[in-house]
Amino acid sequence: MSAVIVNEVLRGFYLDSVALLRMSQSLVALDGVDEAAMMMGSPSNRQIMADAGILDATGEAAEAGDLVIGIRADNQDAADLALKEARAILEQSSAAKGDGEVWRPRSVRSAVKAMPDANFALISVPGDFAISEARKALRRGLHVMIFSDNVPVADEAALKQEALDHGRLVMGPDCGTAIINGKPLAFANAVARGSVGVIGASGTGIQEVTSLIGENGGGISHAIGVGGRDLSDAVGGFTTMMAFDLLDRDPATEHIVLISKPPSAAVAAKVVDRIGASSKPCTVCFVGGSEMSLPANATAVTTLKAAAENALGGSAIGAGFDPAAMAVPASGGPMIRGLFSGGTLCAEAQVVLQAAGEAVGSNAPVPGSGGLDSKGAHQLIDLGADEYTQGRPHPMIExxxxxxxxxxxxxxxxxxxILLDLVLGFGAHDDPAGYLIRSLGGSAGKPVIASVTGTEQDPQRRSAQIAKLEDAGITVAPSNADAAALSLACLRSTT
Amino acid sequence: MKKEIDDGLLRDPLCVVNVGLEGFAADLEAQGLTVTQVDWTPPAGGDARLADILSKLGT
Structure with a gap:
């Protein structure tokens, strides 16, 4: 019997992507349903639905502002029932939204009118509309954080130029993490306040550095996310430069840490000039980058852990941690498999293994690593990369x-x-350790080494997550870099 | 023309307009911030190009 595909398009109907993912999962659980999704009809979402084999001509005709229901089922009855269920869920959700709630503004303009003290907009609408909403906020005098991705890079550059003209900061697009005035925004950790200011093009990089600083006696003044492409040639570092201006003038910030993938030569030169103009000591961590000459007020480091240590004035993180002493003999073959939810944590682990003379392959290789097909190489996989998350939540959430x-x-x-990272904080899964232990289903049969990015003040509480992991026989290292080093020590203790 | 960046961002309490994922607004409110959630629907009848043009016109 051949599968049946049904689509329905609801014109101008919006629900946020997290709500839609949850609803989609309940459709997939229905009898006779092979695959189903409810998504906004942007070209990239329609492609995901086409790739999943759940899009027909009706869905193909949808626009970015339409909601598309796509179902593939064993037979027409199952498909019709699932569609009925989808309509019912959406109706419930609309009714809940409008039911007895306080008035809500329908636009940025009316929100600012209702709240004249507004100074910040957090934007997470579909990428096709993110720039226009951000522009409305900028023109009303708000600083902006854009969580949305799938924004054309030319639009990002133009928006940031406009922000510069308005004297306002635009963090993002694709900015998942920031801490402003001690308040974690989006996917960030509850970190003690202190004197270290962080500028980062990487969400999990910011999370690891700020958490390590906070958990080791220091604190964060502010952490400014700039978006993954800010230091590209196409954008030219607009937000990074403005973040330096802000932190230079901020009396609470005594030390600045910059975290990014290696920028292009032209942008790197601009950044180095800007660092030289800063009155404050700086730590520069271009994860996977080659050596570069920096001004006298700056120190280059190669790992997130080293960045945190340098910002802490050189104190060692994980004192007493000795990979050779803690190594559990590996069982099985000679390879490490890294399964990461954080892209920069995956990059940092590659740097650690490379520095120890090991060959590394990755779907997100840093310079010096090969692809996943590299022979005789440890495989470190970034599970937050697009190929794993299209149409699905990020592994930090799910x-x-x-x-x-x-x-x-x-x-x-x-x-x-097996080498793993667990990332805690606002927005993240409420019990990643518990989930992992259930997934392993008892003894793994080989050493599992983990790191836990987060703090005691996070909703999941770092020590509680570590205790669960250790009770289940998982070895937890003090940092992601240490976890990579420990994995290697396990292999070497075997041979 | 470059205007000096407004450093009130790092000094004043954040007062947030949240446009999109409602979970973010809930997290911020739990931390004591003032947040207004926009009841957002795609503007310009869902036409992203038209929405872009309208935002440039200040609409």
Missing amino acids: PSVRDDALTAALGDDSIGV
Whole structure:
């Protein structure tokens, strides 16, 4: 019997992507349904639905502002029932939205009118509309953080030029993490306040550095996310430069840490000039970058852990941690398989293994690493990359994204050690350790080494997550870099 | 023309307009921030290009 595909398009109907993902999962759970999704009809979402085999001509005709229901089922009855269920869920959600709630403004303009003290906009609408909403906020005098991705880079550059003209900051697009005035925004951790200011083009990079500083006696004045492309040639570092201006003038900030992938030579030169003009000591961590000459007030480091240590005045993080002493003999083959939810944590682990003389392959390779098909190389996988998250939540929110890769690693005789990261904080899953332990389903049969990015003040509480992992036989290192070093020590203790 | 950046951002309490994921607004409110959630629907009848033009016109 051939599968049946049904689509329905609701014109101008919006629900946020997290709500839609949740609803989609309830459709997939219905009898006879192979695959289903409810998504806004942007070209990229329609492509995801087409790739999943749930889009027909009706859905193909949808616009970015329409909601598309796509269902593939074993038979027409199952498809019709699922569509009926989808309509019912949406109706419930609309009724709940309008039911007995306080008045809500329908636009940025009316929000600012109702709240004249507004000074900040957090924007997470679909990428096709993010720039226009950000522009409305900028023109009303607000600073802006754009969480949305899928924004054309030329539009990002133009918006940031406009922000410069208005004297306002635009963090993002694709900015998942910031801490302003001690307040974590979007995916960030509850970190003690202090004297270190962070500028980062990487969300999990900011999370690891700020958490390590906070958990080791220091604190954060502000952490400014700039968006993953800010230091590209196409954007030219607009937000990074403005962030330096802000932190230079901020009396609470005594030390500035900059975290990014290696920028292009032209942008790097601009950044180095700007650092030289700063009156404050700076730590520069271009993860995976080659050596570069920096002004006298700056120190280059190669890992997030080293960035945190340098910002703490050189105090060692994880004192007493000795990978050789803690190593659990690897069981199985000679390879490490890293399964990361944080892209920069994956990059940092590659840097650590490379520095130890190991060959590394990754779907998100840093310079010096090969692809996942590299022979004889440890495989470190960024599970937050587009190929794993299209149409699905990020593994920080939904750890099941790691399940298939974990099962494959457990059953692979060439793998001796599994290396993982758990990322806590606002927005993240409420119990990633518990989920991981359930996924492992008892003894893994080979060492599992983890790091936990987060703080005691986070909703998941770092020590509680670590205790769960350790009780289940998972070894937890003080930082992500240490976890990579420990994985290698496990292999070497075997040979 | 470059205007000096407004450093009130790092000094004044954040007062946030949240446009999109409602979970973000809930997290910020839990931390004691003032937040207004926009009841957002795609503007310009869902036509992103038209929405872009309208935002440039200040609409």
